[in-house]
Amino acid sequence: MTTTSAPLTRTDRRLLALTAAADRRLVDPMAGFVDLEGVREAVEDLTKAFAPLGRVQHTVAAKACGLAPLLRFLGELGIDAEVASPGETAVAEAAGLRGPRLVLDSPAKTIAELAHALAEGTAVNADSFQELARLDRLVGATPPRSVLGVRVNPQVGAGRIGDTSTATAGSKFGIPLRDHGNRGLLLESFAHRPWLTRLHVHVGSQGCPPELLAAGVAAVHELAEEINAEAGYRQVTSLDLGGGLPVDFTSDDPGPTYAGYVATLLARVPSLADGRYAFVTEFGRSLLAKSGFLVSAVEYTKFAGGRHIAVTHAGAQVAARTVLQPEHWPLRIGALDPGGRPKTGPEVPQDIAGPLCFAGDLLARQRPLPLLEPGDFVVAHDTGAYYFGAHYAYNTLPRPAVHGFTVSPRGDVGFTPIRRTQTLAELVADAGGEFLEAPPAG
Structure with missing residues (x-):
């Protein structure tokens, strides 16, 4: 908890939300977050700017x-x-x-x-x-x-x-x-x-x-x-x-x-x-992007061909544009320790890999970050627009949970559910599970 007389900035709110999310185990193994006050600020900027029209x-x-x-x-x-x-x-x-x-x-x-x-x-x-x-x-x-x-x-x-x-x-x-x-x-x-x-x-x-x-x-x-x-x-x-x-x-x-x-x-x-x-x-993007971020656990790390690789749960299923067109849609990536705090240490170029079964499923390539380890987290910034809703169903991976959050002037973080993690039963239903008992054709 922090006490401050100055208004909390977007960065302040994000840092407090990240540590609170880690403490409450909301990243399991990946989740999206929306800064509701950030959205409100963007709406206020929009309506004020267009008032002359x-x-x-x-x-x-x-x-x-x-x-x-x-x-x-x-x-x-x-x-x-x-x-x-x-x-x-x-x-x-x-x-x-x-x-x-x-x-x-x-x-x-x-x-x-x-x-x-x-x-x-x-x-x-x-x-x-x-x-x-x-x-x-x-x-x-x-x-x-x-x-x-x-x-x-x-x-x-x-x-x-x-x-x-x-x-x-x-x-x-x-x-x-x-x-x-x-x-x-x-x-x-x-x-x-x-x-x-x-x-x-x-x-x-x-x-x-x-x-x-x-x-x-x-x-x-x-x-x-x-x-x-x-x-x-x-x-x-x-x-x-x-x-x-x-x-x-x-x-x-x-x-x-x-x-x-x-x-x-x-x-x-x-x-x-x-x-x-x-x-x-x-x-759309200008209203929402800056108020959202994706957080994924680092599941494994490896060293291959002279490259450090962190295997996470954030890949093309949530960031198709970034993975397939990285030259146009790069994302800022942050490294967090298991407590959701910014990770410290010398920066080392690392590939941030997703879970999908194709070699190009990389959220970032040779990104300088403190060396990641299993149990750490990565955060993909500015993903409040398109990344939560444009799910790519490769490998039948579930849509992740999305949480809205607010932060009080004292630094207390409150979360509200926007979407829960898609269940395995829902994935089976999407895969035609209702027709399993149908008689075979012919």
């Missing part, structure tokens, strides 16, 4: 960490949800976010998904002209309860990571604005559908600088002005700005800030602050 509906991209208790917590802070599948929709609705508190985005929405969204009053961003034709049949002559819009690909180019850049010339997302004839077709689509009142843009996420995001927003704002001029009234009343603010994975610094991003937006399009449009945001 006036009417803003902030949503969290459910794909970033769509765990129901966390979505409920965010909902209580005033954050709605952006969903992109029936599963994400179901989880968000179970968490109390439904109807107008949801925005449905996906390039492959089924008729059933669209019908459910329209019945619930969920906002929908159509991803193609074909989807607009499908909406025509579903909407019919009755004015929809949902806010309906179109996702436009402004084709402003790629960021540093191609896989997360969604505004390239040949992206699968949205209607490509610069392709021959599409601008005119978009104007015509709005002219024939008075129930279309929103434009949506999402340029990309990690690796896309704020200036690239702002270029996409500028292109869609210009299109909205053109649509409204053609209509003779303000048909487009809101702009969905997407998300995608990148995160700094090399330090405790967050990276580009929301305030800095808004300043970039207003420098590019000053009229965004004139009150004529309402806005939607869909941030």
